Amino acid sequence: MILSPFEWTIAKRYMLPGRGEAFIALVAGISLVAVMLGVAALVIVMSVMNGFRAELFDKIVGLNGHAIVQAYGGRLENWREVLKDVKATPGVTRATPLIEQPLLGSLNGRVEAIFARGNTQEDIQRLAPKVQTGSLAGLQPGSDNVAIGSQLAQNLGARVGDNISIINPQGQSTPFGTVPRQISYHIAAIFEIGIYDYDERFVVMPIEDAQTLLLSGDTIGMIEVQVTDPDRVTETLAPVARKLNGQAVIQDWKTINASLFEALAVERVAMFVVLSIIVLVAVFNILSSLIMLVRAKTRDIAILRTMGATRRSLLKVFVTIGLVIGSLGTVAGLALGMVFLFFRQPIVHLVEKITGQNLWDPSIRFLTELPSRSDPVEITVICVMALVFSFLATLYPAYKAASTDPVQVLRYE
Secondary structure: OOOOHHHHHHHHHHHOOOOOOHHHHHHHHHHHHHHHHHHHHHHHHHHHHHHHHHHHHHHHHHHHOOEEEEEHHHOEOOHHHHHHHHHOOOOEEEEEEEEEEEEEEEEOOEEEEEEEEEEOHHHHHOOHHHEEEEOOOOOOOOOOEEEEEHHHHHHHOOOOOOEEEEEEEEEEEEOOEEEEEEEEEEEEEEEOOOEHHHHHHEEEEEHHHHHHHHOOOOOEOEEEEEEOOHHHHHHHOHHHHHHOOOOEEEEEHHHHOHHHHHHHHHHHHHHHHHHHHHHHHHHHHHHHHHHHHHHHOHHHHHHHHHOOOOHHHHHHHHHHHHHHHHHHHHHHHHHHHHHHHHOHHHHHHHHHHHHOOOOOOHHHHOEOOOOOOOOHHHHHHHHHHHHHHHHHHHHHHHHHHHOOOHHHHHHHO
């Protein structure tokens, strides 16, 4: 829609407040602010929801892989052959043996439920960027060194250099019954993955030490697998699943965390719909301000018609006014949303200080910080939606202005 110089001059004149038009200008300003806040709310919430899902996916998959080959009964006897078959499967980028067992950890009279996790040396070193204190260099087979999560360390009052006792209820059988197996390990490092449940439970050790602790011999509990395309992990591992039928089961990241990611998907759609209503309400403000403007300018419109202005020209003028308000609100909302996302963590801390409430409890929300990841396609959809709504809101007032009968108006005014 291209405006002639005459049409653009009229549009600019009507967008600027004239004498006695302060109220109309105020309503238009409120409309612009409403669009800005609606777009900003959508950008912020959708980016945070995307960030939450992406952070959860990256950290969960980074620790557990895209899929797990888990033996029936918890022990995979011929794991080396299975590992070889998994690695040879097209689309698999990495496969590694893993032991993970729920046990008890004790230190200074405090007892916590833990997950003893036996990893290969390669997997242990992948934790290096997450280490807060200590070093992973000492986690060698037979060293009795372990690394524990930061929240577990806090719960036990543990520091690097302390000894943690790990209790395995399935100990050795004696004439007096089963005696729980208890082994003391030296805490060589404390790590923070960023997922509260993992930081609160995990104790990482070499896989050989985990086999000794669990008295499992040369067996493992599962094989961790990563593939090139996480969304097609089921199809990629289908040949392995058929071969291991009756011996082991394959669980991918979608199955393991199905309830969590499905809840996030539903919440994401619900938040988008609800917040879109804010933009719709803002658009109704544009509609009302344009109707008021047309009513106030009825005589001017009639004079313009008598001077030769066409209905098409007047239609374009009022559509332009509404689109300018919507466009400015959209751009301002996009800028406000980006600024908020950039300073999101300081803003959360500021609100917490003002209200005295813990807004981001990691024990409830899994992650230790408010995440954010903006999707350019999604932001484009939000902006286009706001502009389309703004355009639709201009049609009725523009049509009314274009339909003004100059004879009837000038006869009675």
